[in-house]
Amino acid sequence: MHHFIFKNRELYCEGCKAKDLAKEYGTPLYVYSRRTLTEHFDKIKKAFRSIKPVICYSVKANSNLTLLKLIVAAGGGLDIVSGGELYRAKKVKCPPERIVYASVGKTDLEIQEAISYGILMFNVESTPELHNINRIASRLNKKVRVALRFNPDVKPKTHSYIITGKKETKFGMDSETLKNIFLEQYNYPNIKLAGIHMHIGSQISQAGPFIKAIGKVKKIITQLRQKGIIISYLNIGGGLGIVYNKEKPQTAGEFANKVLPLLKGLDLKVLLEPGRFIAGNSGIFLTKVIYVKNTPVKKFFIVDGAMNDLLRPSLYGAYHDVVTVNKNLKSKTQNQKLADVVGPICESGDFLAKDRSLEAKQGDYLAVMGAGAYGFSMSSNYNSRRRPAEVLVDGKTSYIVRRRESYQDLTGNEVILKKL
Amino acid sequence: MHHFIFKNRELYCEGCKAKDLAKEYGTPLYVYSRRTLTEHFDKIKKAFRSIKPVICYSVKANSNLTLLKLIVAAGGGLDIVSGGELYRAKKVKCPPERIVYASVGKTDLEIQEAISYGILMFNVESTPELHNINRIASRLNKKVRVALRFNPDVKPKTHSYIITGKKETKFGMDSETLKNIFLEQYNYPNIKLAGIHMHIGSQISQAGPFIKAIGKVKKIITQLRQKGIIISYLNIGGGLGIVYNKEKPQTAGEFANKVLPLLKGLDLKVLLEPGRFIAGNSGIFLTKVIYVKNTPVKKFFIVDGAMNDLLRPSLYGAYHDVVTVNKNLKSKTQNQKLADVVGPICESGDFLAKDRSLEAKQGDYLAVMGAGAYGFSMSSNYNSRRRPAEVLVDGKTSYIVRRRESYQDLTGNEVILKKL
Numbered sequence: 079m080h081h082f083i084f085k086n087r088e089l090y091c092e093g094c095k096a097k098d099l100a101k102e103y104g105t106p107l108y109v110y111s112r113r114t115l116t117e118h119f120d121k122i123k124k125a126f127r128s129i130k131p132v133i134c135y136s137v138k139a140n141s142n143l144t145l146l147k148l149i150v151a152a153g154g155g156l157d158i159v160s161g162g163e164l165y166r167a168k169k170v171k172c173p174p175e176r177i178v179y180a181s182v183g184k185t186d187l188e189i190q191e192a193i194s195y196g197i198l199m200f201n202v203e204s205t206p207e208l209h210n211i212n213r214i215a216s217r218l219n220k221k222v223r224v225a226l227r228f229n230p231d232v233k234p235k236t237h238s239y240i241i242t243g244k245k246e247t248k249f250g251m252d253s254e255t256l257k258n259i260f261l262e263q264y265n266y267p268n269i270k271l272a273g274i275h276m277h278i279g280s281q282i283s284q285a286g287p288f289i290k291a292i293g294k295v296k297k298i299i300t301q302l303r304q305k306g307i308i309i310s311y312l313n314i315g316g317g318l319g320i321v322y323n324k325e326k327p328q329t330a331g332e333f334a335n336k337v338l339p340l341l342k343g344l345d346l347k348v349l350l351e352p353g354r355f356i357a358g359n360s361g362i363f364l365t366k367v368i369y370v371k372n373t374p375v376k377k378f379f380i381v382d383g384a385m386n387d388l389l390r391p392s393l394y395g396a397y398h399d400v401v402t403v404n405k406n407l408k409s410k411t412q413n414q415k416l417a418d419v420v421g422p423i424c425e426s427g428d429f430l431a432k433d434r435s436l437e438a439k440q441g442d443y444l445a446v447m448g449a450g451a452y453g454f455s456m457s458s459n460y461n462s463r464r465r466p467a468e469v470l471v472d473g474k475t476s477y478i479v480r481r482r483e484s485y486q487d488l489t490g491n492e493v494i495l496k497k498l
Numbered sequence: 499m500h501h502f503i504f505k506n507r508e509l510y511c512e513g514c515k516a517k518d519l520a521k522e523y524g525t526p527l528y529v530y531s532r533r534t535l536t537e538h539f540d541k542i543k544k545a546f547r548s549i550k551p552v553i554c555y556s557v558k559a560n561s562n563l564t565l566l567k568l569i570v571a572a573g574g575g576l577d578i579v580s581g582g583e584l585y586r587a588k589k590v591k592c593p594p595e596r597i598v599y600a601s602v603g604k605t606d607l608e609i610q611e612a613i614s615y616g617i618l619m620f621n622v623e624s625t626p627e628l629h630n631i632n633r634i635a636s637r638l639n640k641k642v643r644v645a646l647r648f649n650p651d652v653k654p655k656t657h658s659y660i661i662t663g664k665k666e667t668k669f670g671m672d673s674e675t676l677k678n679i680f681l682e683q684y685n686y687p688n689i690k691l692a693g694i695h696m697h698i699g700s701q702i703s704q705a706g707p708f709i710k711a712i713g714k715v716k717k718i719i720t721q722l723r724q725k726g727i728i729i730s731y732l733n734i735g736g737g738l739g740i741v742y743n744k745e746k747p748q749t750a751g752e753f754a755n756k757v758l759p760l761l762k763g764l765d766l767k768v769l770l771e772p773g774r775f776i777a778g779n780s781g782i783f784l785t786k787v788i789y790v791k792n793t794p795v796k797k798f799f800i801v802d803g804a805m806n807d808l809l810r811p812s813l814y815g816a817y818h819d820v821v822t823v824n825k826n827l828k829s830k831t832q833n834q835k836l837a838d839v840v841g842p843i844c845e846s847g848d849f850l851a852k853d854r855s856l857e858a859k860q861g862d863y864l865a866v867m868g869a870g871a872y873g874f875s876m877s878s879n880y881n882s883r884r885r886p887a888e889v890l891v892d893g894k895t896s897y898i899v900r901r902r903e904s905y906q907d908l909t910g911n912e913v914i915l916k917k918l
Binding site for chain 2: 137144180204251440456485
């Protein structure tokens with residue numbers, strides 16, 4: 079459920095007409111619904127209320143500061159993966175004890191900054207990384223909490239680029255490596271080994287792979303506890319799927335109902351890292367039809383949004399529903415030419431949607447649905463295109479939460495050499 | 499040929515050690531060779547000197563202002579595709595009569611800005627666009643030069659995302675549509691229809707598809723001239739391939755030798771739009787090994803550069819050679835585990851190279867070769883990563899031509915709402 083709905087054939091975001099937002103702020107434009115965002119956070123909180131988990135929103139899904147602030151205000155923590163995300167977490171005053179830091183390639187400076195801020199824990203992905211954190215913590219005279227990331231070697235059904243729990247991926251450790259580190263933790267005097275982390279991938283619709291992975295983690299925990307090892311935290315990651323097309327993903331409640339019994343009696347503080355589940359359907363991408371191009375074989379809606387603004391269709395072959403904002407008419411004609419929604423960028427990979435039954439004319443606004451996660455956060459300036467503005471809607475009011483880039487922004491860090 | 503070569507097992511860019519550059523400017527880092535850039539421009543100029551073409555460098559390949567300035571200083575023009583690229587062209591004072599503007603989705607404002615600057619011509623991709631340019635030119639009381647982009651329906655061997663001359667793509671017009679516009683040009687009183695444009699794709703190694711396409715264009719020109727239509731310009735686009743791996747692309751000279759005879763006696767001003775050919779091998783991407791991760795099935799060099807810095811491997815499955823800067827030793831062992839070079843980003847799609855025989859240790863610098871085109875220009879801030887710095891080398895001297903982004907740059911356009 080989200081709050082982008084048609085009333086009298088006009089698309090609304092909460093109490094604001096999408097068309098009015100497009101006119102007021104210009105296109106291309108990202109529009110977020112405050113209510114959808116916070117409700118999705120609450121859904122997870124409610125589903126898992128019996129165990130009061132630390133819910134760390136995955137900043138990379140959508141890192142806009144205002145969105146982060148809303149999540150922190152709702153009691154959420156943040157799952158960060160870089161110094162830049164730590165900077166954002168500080169900007170929104172996220173309490174450090176609600177921050178977990180994952181990434182296979184944390185640099186020395188990033189580790190140092192995170193230790194200094196006093197984050198809850200690092201999710202550690204390899205032995206060299208653990209050595210490095212221990213070394214830096216020692217230099218800072220601190221003892222830092224760590225969860226080891228377990229690679230459970232399970233394969234969820236999703237795009238290969240966002241599978242992260244197979245043994246062939248760069249993520250986590252196999253069970254033997256992980257257990258040995260726990261058993262030899264005296265090697266890391268400035269590390270407090272406190273838990274196990276897993277994250278098997280993204281946009282996963284079914285509980286099966288999670289259950290399989292949690293089963294494997296439980297076995298490890300049992301084995302380690304039998305040897306006297308203390309384990310206090312279990313971070314089961316993120317990856318809950320959302321509806322883009324015809325998926326029927328598990329709800330937060332269904333997921334919790336399957337997972338909670340597995341965690342019962344384990345006496346573990348549980349962490350969750352939802353990103354897409356919270357942000358995905360909280361945003362749309364508004365774009366204007368610049369030209370309608372009919373060719374003998376195809377129809378193209380050429381729009382002012384492009385792959386630089388929303389990379390998912392091009393990079394993952396991702397499906398996003400596309401609708402016109404002032405009517406939800408999809409043509410019924412059987413033999414009609416199907417249409418591609420494409421941007422102005424000079425490559426065939428620049429498309430937002432392919433082979434759709436869609437009617438629109440020059441000047442119409444289109445809404446690309448489900449664009450709240452991995453939308454703006456993956457945007458670039460390819461083709462020297464300025465990145466779009468972002469707007470947050472709260473009931474009948476809208477707020478700019480990121481200004482559209484200017485031409486000056488494009489070259490602000492460049493230096494034209496005079497003497498060449 | 500390029501000027502990134504090993505001397506005494508040390509990689510140099512012209513007269514500068516890659517390792518020294520990495521240390522001085524930090525990593526990840528783009529490094530460009532001035533000499534390689536200008537020599538590649540000169541190669542094309544020389545190959546086609548008998549017809550003195552307008553060589554419009556394709557800005558999207560690498561839009562760094564200093565590189566653009568060097569090309570303009572060498573007598574080159576610019577092929578632009580957006581208002582942002584026009585802004586760049588103005589910043590480097592490119593004479594307007596050397597600018598051509600292509601893109602399937604030029605907006606009203608972009609068209610107006612380009613007309614006001616007095617560019618040489620627009621490459622027009624559709625009838626609605628032509629109407630629009632005519633309308634805006636009329637409002638500005640100007641007559642503007644246009645080449646119609648012909649879609650020759652040829653299929654070069656390259657990645658599907660960068661094929662642009664097949665009829666199923668969004669690009670150009672079929673011959674009938676194109677001829678009809680020429681014959682009915684009285685419909686566009688503010689347009690001076692002056693030529694034909696084609697661009698069949700990118701990274702094309704062989705002349706065959708070009709020859710086929712030029713053959714088709716010649717036929718159209720002959721037919722139109724027989725009906726009294728004046729055609730003065732032929733823009734044969736870009737797309738010349740470069741060496742990334744084991745390709746043996748045609749040289750500029752070989753290409754010219756095949757193409758020039760076709761153009762003989764046509765009395766046309768020829769335009770070329772090379773991008774990758776000029777910039778591709780003029781740049782490398784330097785990155786540092788943060789951790790070496792050995793798993794039971796794989797070896798990973800986790801580096802501080804990632805898919806946000808260099809998207810080509812992830813988006814196109816593109817191959818880039820990767821070498822260590824202080825020795826060019828590729829392991830000879832047959833049964834050795836192959837290594838992936840991966841970034842810190844939390845998805846499996848984040849890789850720079852896969853299954854390579856490569857030896858390196860923590861702290862070593864790696865050079866990703868052939869990263870001058872579609873490298874920085876496609877970079878993003880995904881995972882809130884700051885975009886890398888860019889350095890130009892000129893002999894023994896290096897210059898920063900784009901500063902590394904700061905954390906502040908990441909959020910500079912964002913507005914944290916106080917009242918929520």
